[in-house]
Amino acid sequence: MTNNSLGLYIHIPFCQKKCNYCDFYSVVPTEDIKNRYIESLCSEIKKWGERTARPIDTMYIGGGTPSLLSEAELTAIFSAVRKNFSLTKDAEITVEINPGDKVAEFLNFAARLGVNRVSIGVQSCLENELCTLGRRHTADDAGAAVTAARKAGIKNISADIMIGLPESNSDTLQKSIDGILALETEHISAYILKVEEGTPFDKMKINIPDDDKTAEQYMQLCGVLKAAGYEHYEISNFAKKGLMSRHNTRYWLQEEYIGIGPSAHSFFEGKRFYYERNISAFINEAKTVFDSLGGDEAEYIMLRLRLSWGLNFKDFENKFKKPIDRRLIDKAKNLEKHGLCCVDNHSIILTDRGMLVSNTIISTLLGVIYEDI
Numbered sequence: 001m002t003n004n005s006l007g008l009y010i011h012i013p014f015c016q017k018k019c020n021y022c023d024f025y026s027v028v029p030t031e032d033i034k035n036r037y038i039e040s041l042c043s044e045i046k047k048w049g050e051r052t053a054r055p056i057d058t059m060y061i062g063g064g065t066p067s068l069l070s071e072a073e074l075t076a077i078f079s080a081v082r083k084n085f086s087l088t089k090d091a092e093i094t095v096e097i098n099p100g101d102k103v104a105e106f107l108n109f110a111a112r113l114g115v116n117r118v119s120i121g122v123q124s125c126l127e128n129e130l131c132t133l134g135r136r137h138t139a140d141d142a143g144a145a146v147t148a149a150r151k152a153g154i155k156n157i158s159a160d161i162m163i164g165l166p167e168s169n170s171d172t173l174q175k176s177i178d179g180i181l182a183l184e185t186e187h188i189s190a191y192i193l194k195v196e197e198g199t200p201f202d203k204m205k206i207n208i209p210d211d212d213k214t215a216e217q218y219m220q221l222c223g224v225l226k227a228a229g230y231e232h233y234e235i236s237n238f239a240k241k242g243l244m245s246r247h248n249t250r251y252w253l254q255e256e257y258i259g260i261g262p263s264a265h266s267f268f269e270g271k272r273f274y275y276e277r278n279i280s281a282f283i284n285e286a287k288t289v290f291d292s293l294g295g296d297e298a299e300y301i302m303l304r305l306r307l308s309w310g311l312n313f314k315d316f317e318n319k320f321k322k323p324i325d326r327r328l329i330d331k332a333k334n335l336e337k338h339g340l341c342c343v344d345n346h347s348i349i350l351t352d353r354g355m356l357v358s359n360t361i362i363s364t365l366l367g368v369i370y371e372d373i
């Protein structure tokens, strides 16, 4: 990535059916809504392209379900991006897909348009779990999606897996991990199921593992993936050597990006802002809402601690022109005694166990130095 470069995120807020756990912003589209949305999206892309000449070296089309787009719709998005921004030659261009439907056809035209990385929502390799989650595909569909991506010439593939699922245990998780490993993807993202307010799971009486059992599942997953040659480079992300997600790493390194679409967030020229979670508002008058200034010390510490290389004291000093607060290092040394992090003269790095409770650790450490604020 060049210092001056930007990331570009494009949100496709369409799903054919809501999964039982999901609180991402998406709607079931009609043809008319899709047409009007693509038109608005392209004019926002143009607006942003006129606002900045900075090159784009990572682009991520997420959702929702981008694989519901037709060839004409995806082509329109790519044309708008290429016409209004300068995409670097080696840009990482990712698209999210859900297995099933017509993914083979989608991946063929996506690859022709320049997509070189695909993120597949596998979630589980057990049919009963997919059914409980309300997913619309089978475990075999996930394998077919990977094969289709490889056939289309896409070499960098990521698979999502969820842990802490209803009625799951270490045996069911192992079966699901084995299924994911058999896909031989370059990257795996793992998410702990959280029952979000307002989702179908919130209203259903589901039986999810307690915190201790979920912690065991997380440690099991970390151990198995590491043994299979994946580097645990961020709390929820594992990659084969050199194949970390460049786009997502940009978020954790506080590098700037523009997000376009309802619910998409941006960090641009030092400010954080977002579009409302409302497709009609976006179509009628797309406007961003100011969120906060970004890039401060607390945010830097919080984001660096998510990564496997942790919080480096020299890097902090170079960026903020002052040494890291000694009290934070002393507090981290206490946490080290409980196996939650490793501290030396250069950095603080969370262990796998620490990553599992990263929110608590980060607020404990930040509380030490910002208690007066």
Ligand code: SF4
Pocket (backbone or CB within 6 Å): 014, 015, 017, 018, 019, 022, 023, 024, 026, 063, 064, 065, 098, 121
């Ligand atoms: S497909 Fe993805 S975005 Fe759509 S409802 Fe399911 S989890 Fe949510």
